[in-house]
Amino acid sequence: MMDNLLNIFSNYTRSLELLYLLNNIKETVRLDANDLELKKIKEFCNEQELFLEISDFKLIKITDKGKGGYANIVKRVPLSNPQQGLKHIYISKDKNKSKFLKLLENKNDDRAVGEILDYPKCCVDFFVKNNEEQQKLQNDYILPALSNSDGFEFPFYTNYATRYFDVALLSHFPHSFNCDESIEIARKNIECIKVHSKELADKFENMLKGPVLYTENQGIFVFKNYRLKNNILHYNEIKSTIKNDLLELLNKNKKIEIINKNQIKIGNKILNDIGFMVFT
C-alpha cells in the first residue's frame, strides 16, 4: 500500500494523507500536485472511488531560504498564467466534502477550511492569529508555537520541524508542542502507519525523536546520537536541510550550550532568535 501511494504521490507527506483518508482517519484532504502527477492521481481516485476536486487557480511556490527547497509561501495565480505551477486538489470519500472544501478555500475562509480538515480549534485559532505576521516571514509557525510551549522538551508526536525532511505526523501547524489534541491526532496517525508498515513507523519515530535546531534562514538541524546534560548538548551526527557555515561550525564543535529555547552558544558564538527543541 505505502509503495503504491509513494509511487503516485511522490513523497511521504502527501502519501500519508491518502493513507489516513483510505483508513477513515481523515475524511477530507488537501494536497498540491503538478499536471503530470495529477494524471496519475485522477486514475488512482477513480480506482479507489474517491472524489477529486481541482482548484480553479494555480500555485506558484516561493522557496524558503535554507529549508531544503521547501516552500511555505505560495502565490495564487489564474490558470491562464503561463508560469509552471501546482494545483490544489481536494479529495474525499464524500463528494460534498471535497466540493465544499474547494469552495471554502476559494473564499479564503481559513477557519472553515481548518474545520473541514479536522484541525484542532486551538491550532486553527493560532494559525489565523499569526497568519499576517508569518506571511511576512517564512510562514512556518515554528517559533510562535515554541513561544506558546513551556520549556524545550516535548513529546515527539508534535515535532513539526522534521517536515523539512518529509517526516511529520501532523498536517497542521500545532499551536504549541504540548497541544493535547495534536498529540492525539499524531498518535492515531502513527498507529495507522504501523499497521501498514512497521518499518516506516520506526523510521519516522527515529527521525522525530531528538534535538532540533531551528533557524529562520540558516537551515534546520536535527541531532542524532546525542547526550543532553545540564543544558549542554553533545552529538555525533547532524542531519540538515542545508550545507553552510553554521553546519560546519556545528560539525566542528560537536557541542552546543543551550542558554534558553531561543538562544544557544556554539564555541564562542552566540546565536539569537533560534528555536531549540528536544523531542522525546
Ligand SMILES: [Zn+2]
Ligand atoms: Zn492546538
